[in-house]
Amino acid sequence: MAQDINTIRSYIKQRLLNNNELYKFHKERRQLMELLQRTINYGESNSILIIGPVGVGKTTLINSVIDELSIAGCFNHDSILVKLHGLIHTDDKLSLRSITSQMKLDNAVDGKVFGSFAENLAFLLACLRKGEKQSSKSVIFVLEGFDLFCGHHNQTLLYNLFDISQSAQTPVCILGVTYRLDVIQLLEKRVKSRFSHRQMFLYPGPGEDESLNDLDFTLNILKWYLELPDKASMKIKSAVKKEWNKSINSLIGDKKFRNTIQRLIDLDMNINVLKNILLKCICSLSENNSVLTARIFEHELDLLESDDIVKVLKDLSVLELCLIIAMKHHSEIYDNQPMNFEMVYSRYVKFANKHASIQTVQRPVVMKAFEHIEKLELVSMISQGTSRVQKDYQFFKLLVTSQQISEAISKSHGIPTEIVQWANSSLT
Structure with a gap:
């Protein structure tokens, strides 16, 4: 019994800590997948802004798509991933240095003198070309904290990246990630004219095709994380798996548990807070305490609410x-x-x-x-x-x-x- 509990606990902890699993945004995931595939497979340059509140799953969405493309084998061979963050790369020099390092072109740049940022960036991209556009290696730029890059001097980095995406050079795909709904207004006119104006909005709570209230939606997320799928590769008997899933369904239907989750929704509906509470509850499982109960969640929520308010x-x-x-x-x-x-x-x-x-x-x-x-x-x-x-x-x-x-x-x-x-x- 103890071994079964340890196995279940490890499996669910892995799911919670795996930042690339999506519980929603399947339509948006398909759209982003198609966008990246057009860049990687057909040499099309694209740009898109992914906009949504903190913790909604913007970065998770991107990581999920990139993971699937990497497993398929085409991503690592035909493209290069460059990640920049507005909190870290606070000016264009730091950004360019990071781009050079991530593209593994330090040796190619060493000793060369460039007149401008645009010439330097153009040289880096030219180093990846094998001949024709269709055979060039694609570059996927992920700009976390996109709104912070808008504060750079003359928005030089954004101007040159969008300019390249509009020209017949090395195929690039620029993924801007931000929480600001007014981010387009932060772009200079010359930068805005080169941006594709493609935007993807991610909202917390149920989607347009889900006729659920916030409570039922949150309970579905909990069930998604806690239930053991039939295809899950686990070294436990099917009877144990069924018994666990039965206890989860019973928990979801418990009135006291639903009231506790409603408290959490009123306090904070951030998915990261929910996952942290789930982790603590899962870690409390033992041989003598082998089933999740409403009291366990209530205790963790009491600790969360003990913020002196x-x-x-x-x-x-x-x-x-x-x-x-x-x-x-x-x-x-x-x-x-x-x-x-x-x-x-x-x-x-x-x-x-x-x-x-x-x-x-x-x-x-x-x-x-x-x-x-x-x-x-x-x-x-x-x-x-x-x-x-x-x-x-x-x-x-x-x-x-x-x-x-x-x-x-x-x-x-x-x-x-x-x-x-x-x-x-x-x-x-």
Whole structure:
């Protein structure tokens, strides 16, 4: 039994740590595969921007496609992969040095003097040519943090790479990776004119063809990682594999477990956070604890949430806590839309007037309490451009979850019953 648990644990850990396995974006993967194949097999030059929030799987998507092409045997023989990162290659000289090293052309460049960056780059690419365009070795450029390269002097690197992709030189494919939706606006006019304007957007959560809510989608991801496929090469009996998969299906259907995962979604839906929690839960398995339970996940989520937010909420005054509850109700009613002090104050006054036991507080005192909440970074101000807005009407966003507020109230002592009931009541 212990050996079976170790085998299952090792297999799932390998899946979680393998950054090239995709749980979605299959359509986008096929598109990127076709793009690279046209560059490698037919000598077509291409460029594309892959845009999506941090942790959505942009780099995983690229690595997955490159891995498959490498296994097929055509990638390593017919192309060269060059990876640059905007946080590391902060200017064009560092970029060119890295390109030279990754293309293994240090000896060819040694001793030669070039008048410009463009001449140097053109020489590097010319060194790879075998004759005609169709027989040239393709170069795949992956530019992580693409928006940071837009800050280079005159955007020389981007200009020359896109210029090469538009000309009949060495076939290149430029893959820009960024989280910025406005990245096209950062390009200079001459660079923008040479870019193909091909963009691929990756969004978290269910795709357009998936009629799932965030909870069901996240549960499907968990099931995808935790279930043992029938074709998985593992040295365990099929009966053990079936029993494990049965326990996972039972876990997915457990109401307490689903509530725990909903807490995670409210806290952070980043796939990397989810994988880290799964790793910790898998590592907790042993001979005496051979099945994943809702309690294991709840414990790990409690550790994740122990970021002192609940402690800060517990230390708030009764007035400040009332303002937080008013913000909570506003967020629930208006689907997390921003709010200003006037909205929060109006909701607080409405509650206070309903309960004679709640002491009436003057407006300036309430404003001071609101400012203290802002200093504690429980709310954040939303920029409204260059326009100057009166403090009472400046928009804010609540940065704590309903679960954190409820937990803080349940762990606090001496809070009036009316406030506890208000916090736990339905939308008002």
